[in-house]
Amino acid sequence: MKKRILVAGAVVVLVAAGCAVAATRSGLWSGGAVAQAPRQNAPRAVPVEIVTATKQVVPVRIEALGTVTPIASVAVKPRVDSEITGVHFRDGAMVNQGDLLFTLDSRTIEAQARQIEGLLAGAKANLEQAERDVTRYTELLAKNATTLVTLQNARTQVNIWRSSVDSNTAQLENLNIQISYCTIRAPISGRASMAAVKVGNLVHQADSAPLATIIQTAPVYVTFSLPQGYLPDLRQALANESATIEAMIPGDPRRASGQVTMIENSVDAPTGTVPVRATMPNTDELLWPGTLVTVGLTFREEEAVTVPSTAVQVSQTGTYVFVVNNDVATVRPVQVARVLGSDSVLASGLEGGETVVTNGQRVAARVPKVGS
Secondary structure, eight states, X not given: OOOEEEOTTSOOOEEOTTSSSOOOTTSOOOTTOOBBOTTOSSBOOOOEEEEEOEEEEEEEEEEEEEEEEESOEEEEOOSSOXXXXXXXXXXXXXXXXXXXXXXXXXXXXXXXXXXXXXXXXXXXXXXXXXXXXXXXXXXXHHTTSSOHHHHHHHHHHHHHHHHHHHHHHHHHHHHHHHHHHTEEEOSSOEEEOOOSOOTTOEEOTTOSSOSEEEEOOSSEEEEEEEEGGGHHHHHHHXXXXXXXXXXXOTTOOOEEEEEEXXXXXXXXXXXXXXXXXXXXXXXXXXXXTTOEEEEEEEEEEEEEEXXXXXXXXXXXXXXXXXXXXXXXXXXXXOEEEEEETTEEEEEESOOSOOEEEEXXXXXXXXXOBTTO
16 A cells, blocks of 8 residues: 655545534534635645555454463483582583483492392392202102101292392392483483583482473474454364464564464453463474563454554544545544554455545644634
């Protein structure tokens, strides 16, 4: 829509229905009257900027305030009490699942493991001996060369040493697990925080503060609240696969796109909104977790009349525009459906092609009528 300016020679009278111009001395209003300067028969020209209302296909779109949240966030904590012997990542670096983060002093646990290994070996040897005794006493009992009690005692010894083997095996497995806890690896892929501890610090599994935090940055969630009046439009758009979403960061011209993946199962009664979550690929890490963003949600596209928002005026009776016809501007009530960038999308009032005033309404509205 190109702006044009009406200059001197084009007579413009703004009829504001009681709110645009002052009443004449006679107290009567004559809509569409020609504005003239006092003591002159020639009409007074009022320069204003005008554009043509355009009927075009525009998106049905709303904007809301959203928050970037990570899909996964893990607080890395120690599972054994020990001393930090190595920090193997750079603060704020990207880490992959399985990457080594910290190493702890495991010498004490390893010594305990070797002790249990010795006990386990002894228990296995005694078990083998007891099993051989059972075999021998069974053969002797068949020849009436020993008593049944002797055989039963041998079987009891087998059970005792077998339980000892099982117990030591379990203890050894537990110690090996604790040794593995001394090597802390990244549980997920993401961006690591600053390391809260350095080499030489003692850490305890009861500590509340994590050693570091890993946050998944791609993909991420953008969560926002949608007024319940738009819920049917959103559900229909999801069914038609026409819904698109963009996240805009203040001060950054770039935009991140994604898809709506979740609508909360109930409306929040106090606010009349429903939480909606979108999943954003965020491969370039444009969206940073915790950032407040402006969410642009497009339901569909439809044909509508648009005018610059500067053309829309507000009075006690509602919104209106000044429509210019034959160099005379008259008030036209309109209903604004929504604002799209610098333009207003009209629900009613104009059909498209009308010439509307975008600048100069106030100056022209003060021009007196003939006879004033």
